[in-house]
Amino acid sequence: MTEAIKKNEVFDLNGKYLSFNLLDELYGINVDRILQIIAIPDITPIPKTPDFVKGVINLRGKIIPVIDLRKKIHLPSEDYTDRTSIVIIKVESGNREIFIGTIVDKVLEVMDISQEDIENTPDFGIKLNTEYIAGIAKVKGKVITLLNINRVLTEEELSIISKESK
Numbered sequence: 001m002t003e004a005i006k007k008n009e010v011f012d013l014n015g016k017y018l019s020f021n022l023l024d025e026l027y028g029i030n031v032d033r034i035l036q037i038i039a040i041p042d043i044t045p046i047p048k049t050p051d052f053v054k055g056v057i058n059l060r061g062k063i064i065p066v067i068d069l070r071k072k073i074h075l076p077s078e079d080y081t082d083r084t085s086i087v088i089i090k091v092e093s094g095n096r097e098i099f100i101g102t103i104v105d106k107v108l109e110v111m112d113i114s115q116e117d118i119e120n121t122p123d124f125g126i127k128l129n130t131e132y133i134a135g136i137a138k139v140k141g142k143v144i145t146l147l148n149i150n151r152v153l154t155e156e157e158l159s160i161i162s163k164e165s166k
Helices: 153-164
Strands: 015-022 025-030 034-039 053-059 062-068 085-093 096-104 106-113 133-139 144-147
Touching: 015 096, 015 144, 025 106, 053 096, 062 153, 085 106, 085 153, 096 153, 106 133, 106 144, 133 153
Parallel strands: 025 144, 062 096
Antiparallel strands: 015 025, 015 106, 034 085, 053 062, 085 096, 133 144
């Protein structure tokens, strides 16, 4: 799914999702996008990057940029705990794949989510950037915001991040 996803465009979101917490809210990323989950290692800061970019890590000899997902989607910051993790994801940018570490509060479980459990992103009646939300799922009595990980970062932000990790 490399084309831009337009608001309320209908596409198949059926599949397995890794669920995780940011604050007390549930989010999900399709497992097809996930390389691995790691504990927070030492992160080397990179000067003059956006505030949501924490820096880079060395993962088996490969430099991976790390973003704080809370800051990127404008949630309040909190201190990291022993449950805070980095989810290494694959993001498509043009004709290339970029690996990015995303900091999440707590990884929960892999869930099977069917298309029948997913609704389009609600129209909030005001201009909000919700392009990074692929849909809202209702599973086991819980509401899970499904992220379109290819839309969390803009092309310009991906360009900045990918330059820093070379």
